[in-house]
Amino acid sequence: MDEPDTAAILPGDVLDAAPTDDQLSDTLGHKEEAGEPTSSSVRPPFPCCLPVSVEPVMFLSMFSLALQAPLSTQYLWDRISEDLGYNGSKRSECGNSSMPPDPLQKEVETLTAHWNLYISLGGFSVGLLVVPLLGSWSDLAGRRPVLIFPNLGMALQAVVYLVVMYLKLPVVYFLVGRLLSGLSGDFNAILAGCFAYVADTSDRRSRTFRVAVLEACLGLSGMLASIIGGQWRRAQGYINPFWLVLATNLASALYAYLFVRESVPQVPTARLFSTHHHKAVWHLYSTGGSSNESGGGFHRCKLWLYTLCFFVVVTVHFGSRELYVLYELSSPLCWGSELIGFGSAALNLAYLSSLLGLKIMQCCLEDSWVALVGLASNIIGLIVFSVADTTELMFTGYGLSFLFMASTPVFRSKLSKLVDPSEQGALFASVACVESLCFLVGSGVFNSLYPATLHFMKGFPFLFAAIILLIPVGIIGTLQYLDQRRNHGDSTVS
Template identity: 80%
Template structure:
């Protein structure tokens, strides 16, 4: 008997208590009941981590490794391609002089680096797009810990391949081999799926948005530290030693998950990884609205799709534009060195922490939807400033204006989680992880192609484009909130 069959014979009252609501806010006795009952699978024992933290260190260490590698690998590609083409433009005095016409050789280096970033990203994330749904849905049956361990081992193998490329001066195409190994193991998106599903397993509806925001703050804190350390370390000792640290942190993350993370799902020994059941569960969730679709009918299913679309657009902008920041900073008129690039990357990741604080404050007087809209407005304004930045001061001003830019994603994850039943949390976050993989693919493809194509007339156009398309999720979230408020007012008036 599988878990779904077991869940079907449990008392109806348990399902009634755990049933999610299509609205974000509930009142009276229902709110108190939801706040005290974790939305975990009905067959899941109430396992709680005895430590003050659960999966936060796993996400922190994994993100530290990723944030340490990402800007350094782009800089390494820039240096290797520059060396092959005989370009040393960053050392020229006129590099920061905006009146000097762009060097054709610099444009070629920028274009090749952007294209190699695209190829490497596409290789890894295309495999992850296939593997992550299997791992995410599989974790709903066998537990979250395997999905936290396996991808970290794959990321460690990727770091090892990168080290070999640097030691032996191998062609940069071998970077693609490392990304493929990581993609086969689920990549970082599988870790995200496991961690957020774990939080959904062990949190109640009232606290879930903030718990998700804490996880995202872990992303920001680790990314900020890794960016500062990576920039200074690369300037002092080159590229190889920081990648050894990335390798060690991935192994430490896997070891922590194995030793200390308490399982939140009762494992099913008969569960299989390679089965069509995982994709069928995902199809059922989005085609019918899941087991709770009868509560809201077509509107319920529409909200599931619309919030997923908003999440897709927001994450695509975040990931796509982030890959261009290093290129934008390396070239004229900014011409930043490793230290400034590290500080710039740290400023980007600081938005995770400031968004967490802002979300906590704004939740006192605003509903979650309006918190997300404010976060998107902050992101839009910051990207517009970055698009015209031609000095270091203006660039950091753009980063500063993005201080609430990460407030939207935890709200959207929480909204999606509240739209599905307790037995569908794992399937949902498998789908969200799949969407994130698609975001990496689309973001890398669009922005790495758009950047070299617009160099000649507006270097910052991709950031302006990103700001414009963020108006789409802001409008959708605001519209859905207004419709919910109108429906609640109509129901209250009718009663």
């Protein structure tokens, strides 16, 4: 029987983010007793004395991603509009629903959505192979390399984007930069490394909240980047903000190298290019892991079902996120870069409100009910987005989505609790693989669905997203009911 998912969380739990010297010594001691190879290189050149560990890495990496994502879409829009001779942003009838739709605007929207699709598919299809390789490899080589190399790859992507903007090269070169970033693992590898690090250094009692704190870093950095990006692009164009993207990725890699303590013992002979890493991920899901010995088939079933829930929710998050800028740029909203920045900031603010809501709800609700509340907030917000034709209604949708990120920390925590501590690396490698697939499927489905449904309902992709979120709602509710029956049966027998 699984241990309870919820418990009272002490105020000091969040301050235990960085592993102490005693914790690292205990970890190494256990490995040495088990006869496993260890390495003495567990300390960075300048160990950070602050009560943080990988949070700054997550913050800086997400800042660069959130800064460049909407700017890249707007740059594609402007370049394609320039090539086609479209100047819709200055049309007096923009936002006037009585005017007939401009066929040139529809062509710009379609081409921009398709280029977003090609770039996303290129990067994430490569990452789908690389991320699980890096995640499982980090079990042997350590977490720090997985925090450093992807940041360098994202910095290289920013360099390619800057060259395209300076020389006004064809937008197809954006795809080249995206592929280079994907080969290094991209942002998904950083996510895998950070969450695996938190699993290494937390206990079952505090893990859900620790994961939520890490995800809140995503929201805070995304909110700041969205505000800065919109204002900066309006004042100085695209090039200067992308220099900050480059600097931020380099700073994140440098911080990981200089300050992050290693959380797992290192094996100097560990090979990166080995089939063992992919086999370890497959073995976890085919057998249910070592902890499945006492849980039977139901345990393995839960592992698959929670992964399915995570897949559906994250696919909706990232698939719909790519459409917000397109939806807001065009008629009837016709937002400029400033309003787009505020909209992205409102969306990312939900990371912080979800963290606060999760903290409060955990005092009286089990984790499964917290996830259901978060999913309900997400569904309601998407329904409002699907019919939003005014600025006020669009921001209402952002407000109603204030708890939409409360479900993903629960899924990550539940998955982590289903496997043994020795299997955390393989688990988060598989989660990273699923997350890469989420980007791939989300980009493909939503960027294809948006232009295909413009003629009958512009907000249909958001309505479609709300409908498919009913799948994880049903799964979580059913598993919670079955768990309660099992617990009640065990207590009756006792």
